[in-house]
Amino acid sequence: MIKALSTLFEINTPDNDDASPEHRRHLAAAALLIETARADFTQDGVEEASMMAMLQSSLGLSDNEVGELLRLANEEVDAATSLYQFTRIVNDHFTPTQKTQLVGDMWRVAYADGNVDKYEEHLIRRVADLVYVAHEDYIRAKLSAANAAD
Structure with a gap:
């Protein structure tokens, strides 16, 4: 039984060696966007639409591919x-510019519903620290997302 459980967890982790590095990057980014949407304990359609649009434009995926990516990311x-x-995947596979873009995308999800909750802000700050985004880039991404939301 323990072997079956460990196999299940190995298959479903975003850092699974069977998944391509590109798939792991996409899954990690989508998961962090979902974490942002869930941080205020509500995930509405506006935030979901925002995530879908960002993933389509930044990753060049179709509607169906983004839907599947979000389904897998929700499970993760x-x-x-x-x-x-x-x-860890972000640190291992993203460039500094991609990390800053991801933080900006997280801010856009937070601003999508018109209200940035303190828990969303805390999560984004923590992720920015964990992926080594400079504070000035963090602030720049926040202001850019705030201006785009207005």
């Missing part, structure tokens, strides 16, 4: 016990 977030499994 539900099973996750910390942000580490996602931030």
Whole structure:
């Protein structure tokens, strides 16, 4: 039984060696966007639409591919016990520019519903620290998202 459980967890983790590095990057980014949407304990259609649009434009995926990516990412977030499994992939596979873009995307999800909750802000700050985004880039991404939301 333990072997069956460990096999299940190995298959479903975003850092699974069977998944391509590109798939792991996409899954980690989507999971962090979902974490942002869930941080205020509500995830509405506006935030979901925002995530879909961002993933389509930044990853060049179709509606169906983004839907499947978000479904898998939701499963990963539900099973996750910390942000580490996602931030490790970001640190291992994203450039500094991509990390800053991800933080900006997280801010856009937070601003999508017109209200940035303190828990959303805390999560984004923590992720920015964990993926080594400079504070000035964090602030720049926040202001850019705030201006775009207005």
